[in-house]
Amino acid sequence: MTGLSFETTRRVYCEPGASAKLGTLMTELGAGRVLLVTDPGVMKLGLPQAALDSLQAAGIATAIYDRTEADPPEKLVHAAVAAAKEHRADGIVGFGGGSSMDIAKLVALMGGDGGQPLAEMYGIGNAKGRRLPLVQVPTTAGTGSEVTGISIITTGESEKKGVVSPLLLPDIALLDADLTLGLPRGVTAATGVDAMVHAIEAYTTKHKKNPISDALAREALRLLSRNIRTVCSEAGAKDRAARSDMLLGAMLAGMAFANAPVAAVHALAYPVGGHFHVPHGLSNALMLPHVLRFNLESAAAAAQYAELAGILLPGKSFASASAGAGALLAELEAIIDDVKLEKQLRQVGISHNHLPMLAKDAMNQQRLLVNNPREVAYDDALRIYEQAL
Numbered sequence: 001m002t003g004l005s006f007e008t009t010r011r012v013y014c015e016p017g018a019s020a021k022l023g024t025l026m027t028e029l030g031a032g033r034v035l036l037v038t039d040p041g042v043m044k045l046g047l048p049q050a051a052l053d054s055l056q057a058a059g060i061a062t063a064i065y066d067r068t069e070a071d072p073p074e075k076l077v078h079a080a081v082a083a084a085k086e087h088r089a090d091g092i093v094g095f096g097g098g099s100s101m102d103i104a105k106l107v108a109l110m111g112g113d114g115g116q117p118l119a120e121m122y123g124i125g126n127a128k129g130r131r132l133p134l135v136q137v138p139t140t141a142g143t144g145s146e147v148t149g150i151s152i153i154t155t156g157e158s159e160k161k162g163v164v165s166p167l168l169l170p171d172i173a174l175l176d177a178d179l180t181l182g183l184p185r186g187v188t189a190a191t192g193v194d195a196m197v198h199a200i201e202a203y204t205t206k207h208k209k210n211p212i213s214d215a216l217a218r219e220a221l222r223l224l225s226r227n228i229r230t231v232c233s234e235a236g237a238k239d240r241a242a243r244s245d246m247l248l249g250a251m252l253a254g255m256a257f258a259n260a261p262v263a264a265v266h267a268l269a270y271p272v273g274g275h276f277h278v279p280h281g282l283s284n285a286l287m288l289p290h291v292l293r294f295n296l297e298s299a300a301a302a303a304q305y306a307e308l309a310g311i312l313l314p315g316k317s318f319a320s321a322s323a324g325a326g327a328l329l330a331e332l333e334a335i336i337d338d339v340k341l342e343k344q345l346r347q348v349g350i351s352h353n354h355l356p357m358l359a360k361d362a363m364n365q366q367r368l369l370v371n372n373p374r375e376v377a378y379d380d381a382l383r384i385y386e387q388a389l
């Protein structure tokens with residue numbers, strides 16, 4: 001470790017019912033006209049009601065953009081920016097899963113004084129301008145988007161690109177477990193595994209691994225692995241303490257990977273999600289065991305996986321690093337099984353002849369692949385997809 005930098009959201013509130021603080025917080029941020037960005041499912045469930053009531057009580061004029069779709073395409077960003085401009089919004093709220101929060105970030109930047117075209121913002125550090133005040137209220141646990149300066153957008157038919165900039169870091173994250181009590185099992189499981197992948201990939205990232213991210217990733221994995229089975233069970237779905245721990249774990253994982261970036265699991269998952277409309281977390285779950293198995297060839301990665309095994313399997317000792325790494329892999333596979341996620345690409349409509357296309361597209365994710373502990377070439381990606389089929 002020769003040096004590090006670390007950035008995250010400045011203020012975090014984590015408490016059941018916390019979304020009712022929104023009006024007060026937007027006032028503190030100086031916003032009087034707010035656009036709340038959400039999706040039709042979240043809207044239909046009435047989840048934003050307490051937040052909207054608090055905005056009204058604070059005298060804030062609020063408009064709602066509720067057309068967010070999963071893996072949001074560029075056109076939705078433009079539509080939401082237009083809604084913000086029409087409302088003359090001076091503050092933005094992202095309310096929902098990663099898709100709504102990622103749109104909200106770009107709206108906060110482009111709805112302010114930024115005249116930069118979206119196409120020029122993709123990549124690391126290319127965004128310019130000054131963004132509007134931004135509060136994020138996650139309803140999945142989750143992407144951690146509430147604490148990352150990252151927005152993932154689908155360009156063209158299926159390619160995912162990221163805008164990565166400290167300008168996108170939200171001002172406040174409001175974690176309210178009451179909003180996640182009704183999250184269906186499938187979404188809970190997929191988003192929970194996504195968060196676990198964030199922690200694992202941050203911990204084993206090649207270039208920016210650092211002690212702050214490591215500590216956050218470890219605590220994130222502890223919270224997520226202890227609670228994911230509970231919140232995915234019928235009896236535990238409404239366990240407020242477990243839901244709150246999941247939100248906290250997902251956020252800590254977000255803080256970790258925003259500063260120690262994710263790698264080949266995400267790089268290989270993106271084409272799966274992009275071409276076959278597989279939810280982001282599920283595509284990560286499908287790739288996770290196979291990428292980890294591939295990475296075991298790296299002695300450094302195996303040693304780090306063994307360290308993480310101690311968190312998922314407390315009290316167990318391992319005779320060697322490779323035994324520990326193997327135990328981590330087995331436990332992750334057991335979790336994916338227990339939360340009833342699909343385990344094979346063929347279960348989501350992918351067949352053998354799709355694999356070269358996926359491997360080719362994965363090679364476009366160099367922003368992520370460079371972080372992987374072991375180099376992944378086209379042939380490697382193809383082999384990993386074959387094993388995942």
Ligand SMILES: NC(=O)c1ccc[n+]([C@@H]2O[C@H](COP(=O)([O-])OP(=O)(O)OC[C@H]3O[C@@H](n4cnc5c(N)ncnc54)[C@H](O)[C@@H]3O)[C@@H](O)[C@H]2O)c1
Binds near residue numbers: 096
């Ligand atoms: N910015 C980042 O750092 C980052 C990190 C990881 C992923 N992402 C991106 O985030 C997106 C995925 O986000 P996501 O996994 O949170 O899913 P999502 O936002 O796409 O939402 C998935 C579904 O869950 C429903 N939903 C959300 N909250 C609910 C609740 N409380 N109760 C019932 N239903 C609810 C939504 O209506 C939607 O149908 C992808 O586009 C991915 O690329 C971004």
Ligand SMILES: [Fe+2]
Binds near residue numbers: 143194198266284
């Ligand atoms: Fe992710």
